[in-house]
Amino acid sequence: RKVDEFMERHGLGVGDLVRVVKREGDERITFEGLVMPPYELSPGETLTIKLDNGYNIGILIDAIEGIEILEKAKEAPKMEFREVLPRKEGLPSVTILGTGGTIASRIDYKTGAVHAAFTAEELAKAVPEIFDIANITPKLLFNIMSEDMKPEYWKKIAHEAAKALNSDEDGVVIAHGTDTMGYTAAALSFMLRNLTKPVVLVGSQRSSDRPSSDAAMNLICATRMAVSDAAEVMVVMHGETSDTYCLAHRGTKVRKMHTSRRDTFRSINDVPIAKVWPDGKIEYLRDDYRKRGEGEVEVDDKFEEKVAILKIYPGVTSELLEFLVDRGYKGIVIEGTGLGHTPNDMIPAIERAVENGVAVCMTSQCLYGRVNLNVYSTGRRLLKAGVIPCEDMLPETAYVKLGWVLGHTDDLKEVRRMMLTNYAGEITPYTRFDTFLR
Amino acid sequence: RKVDEFMERHGLGVGDLVRVVKREGDERITFEGLVMPPYELSPGETLTIKLDNGYNIGILIDAIEGIEILEKAKEAPKMEFREVLPRKEGLPSVTILGTGGTIASRIDYKTGAVHAAFTAEELAKAVPEIFDIANITPKLLFNIMSEDMKPEYWKKIAHEAAKALNSDEDGVVIAHGTDTMGYTAAALSFMLRNLTKPVVLVGSQRSSDRPSSDAAMNLICATRMAVSDAAEVMVVMHGETSDTYCLAHRGTKVRKMHTSRRDTFRSINDVPIAKVWPDGKIEYLRDDYRKRGEGEVEVDDKFEEKVAILKIYPGVTSELLEFLVDRGYKGIVIEGTGLGHTPNDMIPAIERAVENGVAVCMTSQCLYGRVNLNVYSTGRRLLKAGVIPCEDMLPETAYVKLGWVLGHTDDLKEVRRMMLTNYAGEITPYTRFDTFLR
Ligand SMILES: N[C@@H](CC(=O)O)C(=O)O
Ligand SMILES: N[C@@H](CC(=O)O)C(=O)O
Numbered sequence: 001r002k003v004d005e006f007m008e009r010h011g012l013g014v015g016d017l018v019r020v021v022k023r024e025g026d027e028r029i030t031f032e033g034l035v036m037p038p039y040e041l042s043p044g045e046t047l048t049i050k051l052d053n054g055y056n057i058g059i060l061i062d063a064i065e066g067i068e069i070l071e072k073a074k075e076a077p078k079m080e081f082r083e084v085l086p087r088k089e090g091l092p093s094v095t096i097l098g099t100g101g102t103i104a105s106r107i108d109y110k111t112g113a114v115h116a117a118f119t120a121e122e123l124a125k126a127v128p129e130i131f132d133i134a135n136i137t138p139k140l141l142f143n144i145m146s147e148d149m150k151p152e153y154w155k156k157i158a159h160e161a162a163k164a165l166n167s168d169e170d171g172v173v174i175a176h177g178t179d180t181m182g183y184t185a186a187a188l189s190f191m192l193r194n195l196t197k198p199v200v201l202v203g204s205q206r207s208s209d210r211p212s213s214d215a216a217m218n219l220i221c222a223t224r225m226a227v228s229d230a231a232e233v234m235v236v237m238h239g240e241t242s243d244t245y246c247l248a249h250r251g252t253k254v255r256k257m258h259t260s261r262r263d264t265f266r267s268i269n270d271v272p273i274a275k276v277w278p279d280g281k282i283e284y285l286r287d288d289y290r291k292r293g294e295g296e297v298e299v300d301d302k303f304e305e306k307v308a309i310l311k312i313y314p315g316v317t318s319e320l321l322e323f324l325v326d327r328g329y330k331g332i333v334i335e336g337t338g339l340g341h342t343p344n345d346m347i348p349a350i351e352r353a354v355e356n357g358v359a360v361c362m363t364s365q366c367l368y369g370r371v372n373l374n375v376y377s378t379g380r381r382l383l384k385a386g387v388i389p390c391e392d393m394l395p396e397t398a399y400v401k402l403g404w405v406l407g408h409t410d411d412l413k414e415v416r417r418m419m420l421t422n423y424a425g426e427i428t429p430y431t432r433f434d435t436f437l438r
Numbered sequence: 439r440k441v442d443e444f445m446e447r448h449g450l451g452v453g454d455l456v457r458v459v460k461r462e463g464d465e466r467i468t469f470e471g472l473v474m475p476p477y478e479l480s481p482g483e484t485l486t487i488k489l490d491n492g493y494n495i496g497i498l499i500d501a502i503e504g505i506e507i508l509e510k511a512k513e514a515p516k517m518e519f520r521e522v523l524p525r526k527e528g529l530p531s532v533t534i535l536g537t538g539g540t541i542a543s544r545i546d547y548k549t550g551a552v553h554a555a556f557t558a559e560e561l562a563k564a565v566p567e568i569f570d571i572a573n574i575t576p577k578l579l580f581n582i583m584s585e586d587m588k589p590e591y592w593k594k595i596a597h598e599a600a601k602a603l604n605s606d607e608d609g610v611v612i613a614h615g616t617d618t619m620g621y622t623a624a625a626l627s628f629m630l631r632n633l634t635k636p637v638v639l640v641g642s643q644r645s646s647d648r649p650s651s652d653a654a655m656n657l658i659c660a661t662r663m664a665v666s667d668a669a670e671v672m673v674v675m676h677g678e679t680s681d682t683y684c685l686a687h688r689g690t691k692v693r694k695m696h697t698s699r700r701d702t703f704r705s706i707n708d709v710p711i712a713k714v715w716p717d718g719k720i721e722y723l724r725d726d727y728r729k730r731g732e733g734e735v736e737v738d739d740k741f742e743e744k745v746a747i748l749k750i751y752p753g754v755t756s757e758l759l760e761f762l763v764d765r766g767y768k769g770i771v772i773e774g775t776g777l778g779h780t781p782n783d784m785i786p787a788i789e790r791a792v793e794n795g796v797a798v799c800m801t802s803q804c805l806y807g808r809v810n811l812n813v814y815s816t817g818r819r820l821l822k823a824g825v826i827p828c829e830d831m832l833p834e835t836a837y838v839k840l841g842w843v844l845g846h847t848d849d850l851k852e853v854r855r856m857m858l859t860n861y862a863g864e865i866t867p868y869t870r871f872d873t874f875l876r
Contacts, residue, residue: 147779179776259807314587338617341585369697437875
C-alpha cells in the first residue's frame, strides 16, 4: 500500500509529530499533528494525521509535497482497543469488534473529541453501563466509514465474530457505520452458519459529538442483546427518536430508512425480534427466533463479487444489463417496479443473460410487499425468460444472498433452489400486512 | 411497425375474426379471436387478439406461423373512449385520459371481464358516480402496462392534458398503471408549467376483476380532486387499506411503497395535499398548494433521455459509472448510502465524469430524509468532485428532473442551479420529521 511505502521511505512511525505540506490546486496548506496508524484494511492512499484540535484528517499521499518530522513518538498513542478493566466474576463476556463509523470514531460524545477508534478506557468513560452488563473485550478490526465497506471485509468480520464466539464469549457486538450496516448484517446472516449465540450490529446515527447522540444507548442495548438468548444476527438501534427503547431487527430484514433520524433502522416485511430497554428488559415480539444453543459457529464465506444491483425506471435501456453480462458478471439483482417488472423490451436481453448462465433475480423497488410474477403478462414473460423471483426479500438482501449463493454454485438450477431456500429468515412465508411502514 | 406491416400484408382489419397459429418452442398453439387495434405508442411487435373469454392476448409477430381470416369485421369493436352520455348542465367538465394499467384494462370490475380499454358506457356502468360529479370526456391515449412507460409517452400525456385544460376542461384525470405512476407524476409536474387546474393520476392496485378492487373509489376520488381548487399534479389513491378515503399526493413527492397494498402510494418527506372522500369532502392537509387560477397551461417537454440511476452498494465498482460516461450519458443520479455517499474509491471516476461534462446528482437510498454532503469527509470529497446534492428529493424524482433540466441546458453550472431550484414542490425547505413512514 502507498501509505506503508510512504511511511517507510520517510522513516515515519505512528505517533510521530509531523509537519505536512499539502497541495490543493494552486495552494499549499500546512498541517501539524501526530501520525495515526493506517488501518489494516484501508485502501492505503492516505496518511492520517491527528490534529491538535483532536480531529483526524486523511491526506492523499499523492498530494503531499513535503513532510518533516518535528518529534519522534515517545510511545505510540493508544489507538487500539485494549482490555483494561478488571473482569467481574459472574458476568457474561462480550467481544466488541470495532469496524469504524460514527459510533467508533466519536464515541467520546461527552467531551466532543473525535477519536479514530476507542480504547476500552474510552468506552468505559463514555458508556460505563456496559461494564456492568458484561466483561467486555474490545477489538479493533478496522476503522472505516461504512460507505467503504466491501465484501472482503464482511469475511474478516465473520471470521472474527466466529472466533470470539467459539472461544467462549457469550455474544459479539459489532460497532459499524450506519450507511451499509444493513448489507453487513445480511452478509453475516448468510456467512455465519450454525449460529448459537447473538451477533449484534450497532452504530450511531448522530455523530457522538452532537448533544443528542444515540451512541451510548444503542451500545448499551446492543450489549443487552448480545447476552440475550437470541442466536441471531441482529441490528440494534433506536426504536423511536427519543431515548426510550431499541429494536433488535433480524439481519436479513433490516434497512436504513432515513438519512438522519435515530430510529432510522426498520424491519421491512417482518416484525423485529425484540424491543430492548437500556435497563435490560427485553420484550420479544415473536417466538420464532433462533435460541441460544450449543455447538461451534461455522463460517461459510464463499462469495462471488461479480454481482450487481440494477434498478428499473422508465427510460432504462438494456445496455447496462448487456454491459454487465459482457463484463463477466455472474449475477444481477433487478430492482423492478411494482410486483417485479421490467419494461417488456428489456426481456430479450434478460433471456440472453440467462442463456449465458447469468443468474437474474427479481426484487421490488417498492421495498414493502412481495414480488409476484404470475399476476401480469410482463411477469409471466420474465418468469419464462428465467428470472428468479425473490419473494419478499429486500433488494439489498437479495444482492448479498446472490453473491453468497454464487460463491457456492454457478448451476442456475441450484442457484434458484438456494435463492428460494430460507437460510436466515430472509424470506417470510406470508406477507404480514401489519409490518407496512413500521 | 411490425404489426402495421403484418396487418397490411395479411389484409387484416380491426375486428376481424381470425385463427392464429403460434409457435411455442416445438409446439404449435391455435387461437381464435378478434383482431384488436394496435395502440399508437406500443412497440408494435405483437398482434393483439381478443379471445372468446374476454381476455386479450398479445402474440409476438415473429412467433406467428399462420393466420386465417374467419370472418371480416362488420363494424370495428368499441375500443375507443367515446362520449355517450348526455351532458348535465351546471356540472364541471373533466377529461379522463386513458394510458393503460390495471385500472384501464379491467375497469369493469363487477363482471370480471377484461377489457383493453374502457368506453364511456363501461365507465358509467362500472363507476356511475363520476357522472354526477362532472361531465366526463374519456379519451384513450394508449393502453400499456406502466412498466412499459417511456419518457416520450410522458410528453404525449403532457400535451394531451394541456390541450384539455386549455380548451375549458376543469380538470384532467389520467388513468395509469401503478408501477411507474410516481415517475409519470414527477414528469408531468416538471413538464406542465403555469399549471392553473388539477391534473390527477389514478390507478388501481388490485386488478378490477378481484372483488376487493380499489378502482372505483380511486376514480371517484380522483374526479373529485380534478374539480377541486388544487392546481397541482397529484396522485390520488387509497389512503388506507379499507375504503375510507383517498390521499392526494404531490406529484414530485409520491412513491409506490408496497407491491400490493391498496394504500401503497405514500408522500415521502412531505405531507399529502389533501384527504378526499368519495362523497366529495376534501380536507386539505396544508395550505401551501397551488390554487386554481387563470391562464394557459404551458408544456415544456424538452427532455434528455441519456440519464441513468445508479445505486450504490458494498462491492459496487466504478466500471458501471465509467460505462455510462463512455456511452455518452449526460446525467447520472446516484442513489447513495446514508446522507449521500459512495465508496471513496469511486470518487476519482465521479471526478472524471464531471470533468467530461456529465451532471452527477446525489440522492439517498434511505428515501426518507435529506442528503447532506457536509457532515462526513466522504461527502465533502464528493462535493469537491462536483456532485450536486439533491436535498430531500426522491431518487426517482431527481432522475426525472435531471432529464428535464438537461433538456434545457448542458452547462453544469446551470444544471446545478436548476436542480437546486424548486419547480414543483420537489424540494421541501426543511425536513418535517412527522412525515417518516406515513
Ligand atoms: N457514513 C457513516 C455514518 C455512520 O457511521 O453512521 C458510516 O456509515 O460509516
Ligand atoms: N403492472 C401494472 C400494474 C397496475 O396497473 O397497477 C401497471 O403498472 O401498469
